[in-house]
Amino acid sequence: MRRQLLHPAAAAAVLALLLGLSACSSGADDPDPSPAAASGTPETGSDDSDDGSDDGGLPVGPLDDYIGVGAGAALSTDDAEYLEFEEEIARCMAAEGFEYVPFVPDVDATLLPDGSMTLDVTGGSFPDLPPDEFAARFGYGISTEPPADREEQRDPNEAIVARMSVAERVAYHQALYGDVNTLDDRGYLAGTAMSNTETSCVGRADAGEPTADERRSAEKRAQRVRDSFASLLKRVGDLRDEQLADPRVEAATSSWSSCLAAAGHRGFTELDQPRARARDDARKLLGPDLSGMADADPTRLAALRTAEVDLAVADEACLRDWRRTFRAVKLDTEERFVRDNLEELEAFRTxxxxxxxxxE
Incomplete structure (x- = not known):
């Protein structure tokens, strides 16, 4: 199961690479994922749905047979292509006057129903549990993760950024990702959602700056297909926006917010906010890279973990109806879209x- 959303300095780079490569491995992906890409949108849970997933996970819709969403991918430290991608970023950042250490975390990446993506540490010590049981024991897996696991996956760039002044951090993140992400008053990336511009170092690396094999001939062929069907893929992206803006989904989101408020967690209006709040609270005690568990005051750490679990349990419970509603909307809109665009979808798939x- 998915456990923890990564938010190291390299997370957006992982996302950018995966969005480029997923079409090679699984057929295609949305060309323009929602702005919540890589956000902490709640993980899909175990409910009484009949969407074809055995854990209440990513719902299977009519479009999946043609476009393909939810394709997972794993990266490890021996992934030569991703290391090359990271090295491209490091060279770009050096040219911008910043130190950047190529870093390849072991992660699983999965697109969620609303267009966001989770980037999750692999090989951790968390048991594989249904989402409600996981929430009850570990919350979101942020402050509850054992320090030893986090040490293995620590991004060296986090220490580099931590030594910077606020102004330097702002400039660093703008060079790395562009000016599209929200930063807090200390210059750190705020929340959990990240994206990048084409002119940023991540964007340039993802655009296919010259590499040893020019970023796989298969990907170039797949990109030519995506370019040829740009109009279709744009409409697929618009369909996702339509699903999220559907009055039924908006009502379900409002009900989710009210449900959380009734459970004592007021003020949440967007699905990624509870996890983002838990991460922000953890940073206040554990530091920006969440590495201070060993030195944290035991009483405060226990209170932090209790609060995270309490919020995650309420969030998981309140999300059940939202998921059911979204699955129904997804089915309705995608059935119509397939009927209206069948010939073009089949041509794209072929x-x-x-x-x-x-x-070749």
Whole structure:
């Protein structure tokens, strides 16, 4: 199961690479994921749905057979291509006057139903539990993660950023990602959502700056297909926005917010906010890279963990109806979209399959 959303300095780089490569491995992906990409949108849970997933996870919709969403990917420290991608970022950052250490975390990445993506540490010590049980024991897995696990995955760039002044951090993040992310008053990335511009160092690396093999011939072929079907893929992206703006989903989001308020957690209006709040609270005690568990006051750490678990349990319970509603809206809108665009969708699927299979 998915456990913890990563938020190291390299997380957006992981996201950018995966969004580029996913079409090679799974057929295609949305060309323009929602601004919540890589956000802490709550994990899909175990409820009484009939969406075809055995854990209440990412709902399968009619479009999946043509476009493909929810394709997971794993990166490890021996992934030569991703290391090359990180090295491209490091060279770009050096040219901008910043130190950046190539870092390849072991992560799983999965697109969620609303278009966001989780980036999750692999090989951790958390048991594989249904989402409600996991929330009851570990909250979101932020302040509850054992320090030893976090040490193995610590991004060296976090220490570099921590030594900077506020102005330097702002300039660093703008060079790395562009000016599209919200920063807090200390210059750190705020919340959990991240994106990047084409002119940022992450964006330039993802755009295919020259590499040893020019970023895989298969990806270039797949990109040509995506370019040819840009209008179709844009409409698919618009469909996701339509799903989230559907009055049924908006009402479900309002009900989710009211449910959390009734449980004593007021003020949340967007699905990624509870996890972001838990992470922000953890940073206040554990530091910006969440590495201070060993030195934290035991009483305050216990209170932090209790608060995280309490919020995560309420969030998980309140999300059940939202998920059911979203699945119904997803099915309705995608069935209509497939009917209206069947010929073009089939052509896209055929072209992408040929591009991926081609061994030229």
């Amino acid at each position: 072209a992408m399959a040929a591009a991926v299979a081609d061994q």
